Amino acid sequence: MAHSSVPHPAFDALLFDMDGTVLTSIAAAERVWTQWARRHGLDVDTFLPTIHGKRAIDTVRDAGVPGIDVEAEAQAILEAEVADVEGIEPITGAADFLASLPRDRWAIVTSAPRRLAERRIEAAGLPLPENLIAGDDVTRGKPAPDAFQLGAKRLGVEAARCLIFEDATAGVQAAEAVGASVVVVSALHSAATDTPHPSIPDYRGVSSEVLDDGRLRVHLP
Structure with missing residues (x-):
């Protein structure tokens, strides 16, 4: 309050x-993370609230997606977010x-x-x-x-x-x-x-x- x-x-x-x-x-970030979540079979509505306030590498690691290169995925997200500043x-x-x-x-x-x-x-x-x-x-x-x-x-x-x-x-x-x-x-x-x-x-x-x-x-x- x-x-x-x-x-x-x-x-x-x-x-x-x-x-x-x-x-x-938030809108720009969620556009990028939504694509990432769908690509890895995550439930978007459940996943998106977990991205806020944290480093991308920690979010990727905590998502629990098996068999991924956490650092490479975080770097790819960075590139996508740098490219998307609309709004x-x-x-x-x-x-x-x-x-x-x-x-x-x-x-x-x-x-x-x-x-x-x-x-x-x-x-x-x-x-x-x-x-x-x-x-x-x-x-x-x-x-x-x-x-x-x-x-x-x-x-x-x-x-x-x-x-x-x-x-x-x-x-x-x-x-x-x-x-x-x-x-x-x-x-x-x-x-x-x-x-x-x-x-x-x-x-x-x-x-x-x-x-x-x-x-x-x-x-x-």
Whole structure:
């Protein structure tokens, strides 16, 4: 449930997931994964909810398809996703909110490989962050905490002192694992909103202020 008119405490930095959190790529991703699932005889309706918030290689591995080359399949999916950016747009208000933040105080932390992340950010017309943590920067993907820990490290802060924006259950679990505060973005699906964390449909009415000590205070509508 969304919390109204409640400012968060001050944070050292903000970390954002990408897909479903600052941009809409779910339709494009599901087009590619639907083809893959059908090719391997999987039930599409059951399989698609498992792709969100995770690295492709982990999704392929967890699908349990026998006799496949997991790395080769993940690479083929990457190529297909890079080629299909139709319909990718920013989440409402995300561009303005990101532009309002000091560039050295936020990062995007995504499960997508760097090549795909940069392609989707460009397609959505969003600014490429100074700090981008991609799925190929870590050995363990979400829900493991590694990506958020690395994102905070790159910003020179502790992950537990960050505010993390997420949309998928795996990402929320990763954020919880580092002890960070979380805001769930429910613009595209509500799978992760069954949590104690505040949620927002998009970034309309979300604002921030830089305090005298350099920390950020975020206000939710």
